[in-house]
Amino acid sequence: MDKESQKTTVRIIVGLIVVFIIFSIGRYTGERSNNISSRDVPIPEGVNVTDKQFEPFWKVWNILSQKYVSATTTDTDKRIWGAIEGLASSQGDPYTVFFPPEESKMFKSDISGNFEGVGMEIGIKDNMLIIVAPLKNSPAEKAGLRSGDKIIMIDDKSTIDLPTDKAVKLIRGPKGSKVKITVLRDGSTTPIEKTIIRDIIDIPTIQTEMKSNDSGIVSEDKSVGLRNHGIFIIKLFSFTAQSPDLFRKALREFVESGSNKLILDLRGNPGGYLDAAWDMASWFLPPGKVIVTEDFGGKRENIVYKSKGYNIFTKDLKFVILVDSGSASASEILAGALREHGVATLIGGKTFGKGSVQELIEITGDTSLKVTIARWLTPKGHNLSNDGLVPDIEVKPTAKDIEIKKDVIMDKAVEFLKK
Numbered sequence: 001m002d003k004e005s006q007k008t009t010v011r012i013i014v015g016l017i018v019v020f021i022i023f024s025i026g027r028y029t030g031e032r033s034n035n036i037s038s039r040d041v042p043i044p045e046g047v048n049v050t051d052k053q054f055e056p057f058w059k060v061w062n063i064l065s066q067k068y069v070s071a072t073t074t075d076t077d078k079r080i081w082g083a084i085e086g087l088a089s090s091q092g093d094p095y096t097v098f099f100p101p102e103e104s105k106m107f108k109s110d111i112s113g114n115f116e117g118v119g120m121e122i123g124i125k126d127n128m129l130i131i132v133a134p135l136k137n138s139p140a141e142k143a144g145l146r147s148g149d150k151i152i153m154i155d156d157k158s159t160i161d162l163p164t165d166k167a168v169k170l171i172r173g174p175k176g177s178k179v180k181i182t183v184l185r186d187g188s189t190t191p192i193e194k195t196i197i198r199d200i201i202d203i204p205t206i207q208t209e210m211k212s213n214d215s216g217i218v219s220e221d222k223s224v225g226l227r228n229h230g231i232f233i234i235k236l237f238s239f240t241a242q243s244p245d246l247f248r249k250a251l252r253e254f255v256e257s258g259s260n261k262l263i264l265d266l267r268g269n270p271g272g273y274l275d276a277a278w279d280m281a282s283w284f285l286p287p288g289k290v291i292v293t294e295d296f297g298g299k300r301e302n303i304v305y306k307s308k309g310y311n312i313f314t315k316d317l318k319f320v321i322l323v324d325s326g327s328a329s330a331s332e333i334l335a336g337a338l339r340e341h342g343v344a345t346l347i348g349g350k351t352f353g354k355g356s357v358q359e360l361i362e363i364t365g366d367t368s369l370k371v372t373i374a375r376w377l378t379p380k381g382h383n384l385s386n387d388g389l390v391p392d393i394e395v396k397p398t399a400k401d402i403e404i405k406k407d408v409i410m411d412k413a414v415e416f417l418k419k
Helices: 003-017 051-067 076-089 101-110 164-171 243-257 274-281 330-340 399-403 408-418
Strands: 033-035 097-099 114-117 120-125 128-134 150-154 178-184 192-197 199-202 206-211 231-236 261-265 290-295 303-306 318-323 345-348 356-364 367-377
Touching: 051 076, 076 097, 076 367, 097 101, 097 164, 101 164, 101 367, 120 164, 150 164, 164 178, 206 243, 231 243, 243 274, 261 408, 274 290, 274 330, 290 330, 318 330, 318 408, 330 345, 345 408
Parallel strands: 033 356, 231 261, 261 318, 318 345
Antiparallel strands: 097 367, 114 199, 120 128, 128 150, 150 178, 178 192, 206 231, 290 303, 290 367, 356 367
16 A cells, blocks of 8 residues: 555545544434444544554554455455544443444344344443343243342353443344353352343333322322322433333323322333423422533533423422332433432432433444433432432442342432331
């Protein structure tokens, strides 16, 4: 490759990598999706890439071409994708990821809401691959995997320095196939190995129930007579496009029950659409109250999301939100806003701390870049990515509680509301 060709290739690579972000109308706490053509993208102003800076790159390129034993690694596209993956990971952010063709197709399938796998949200915390939350009734939940479990092996591959996108690729697979996942659980030094049969995953959304004033027996009686004693529970599993409408119907059911005691269970809810959290918070807050701020770190003006002012509840409402280490993203936005405005009390465990905004940008026709573009701040300016949310009343289930399936967090919430 002559020097002029090298310069041209440098410009192509950099042009593929550095793109301007154009925002779409829909806003997510997880991903946004955009299409940006990579043809004729110039090197942006202020980016000075010299031949000398790229000398080590081309030296390695040539050595691999001349000496590496496997002929398949001469695939030019594969090398370029690998270089861009390295550039994305150099940001040190586990949520900024470049997807080559196969991975890009898989990711777009994932965010459509129906896919084949084991059904769990994973992330990186303290440089460890961790289960944010297994989905309700998923193979992962049925196998006994829990929020906070640290994944140390997937089949026979170690997860040390394994990016989340690579881990997802290993865990995903066709319905009926098996994957072996080895985890470490807090309080134990003995690895737990689970062989899980993959299935089609449909993301659940919501369920409701009423607890009577006794020891927590679920009652179908939702009459006005339960007003001073009955506790209405909404369990929200995810923030999907359908969640606001389903939540509205659940709130109507709550109002019709005659109860003034409400528990919103966000445990194990890994998040989803910002629009859903925004809409839900608006049922409890007057117009103009800040719900969350999208902080772009000075790259552009922040966006402040304020209540739409549906607020239908009076100060007579007694409201508890349950959270744990599996509550992330949109769950933290909703819980943080309602707690800081004095509407709800948080009970449970510290939340995951996933307060970043990603945008999905098409780089070529079959590749894409998921890049962190902003951070979520609570109404009082707390950066959710830094520390998550510490509940007002912390409750930590013991190993015995979990073994006998005693829900001490729910019990504490019921006790709190009865007072």
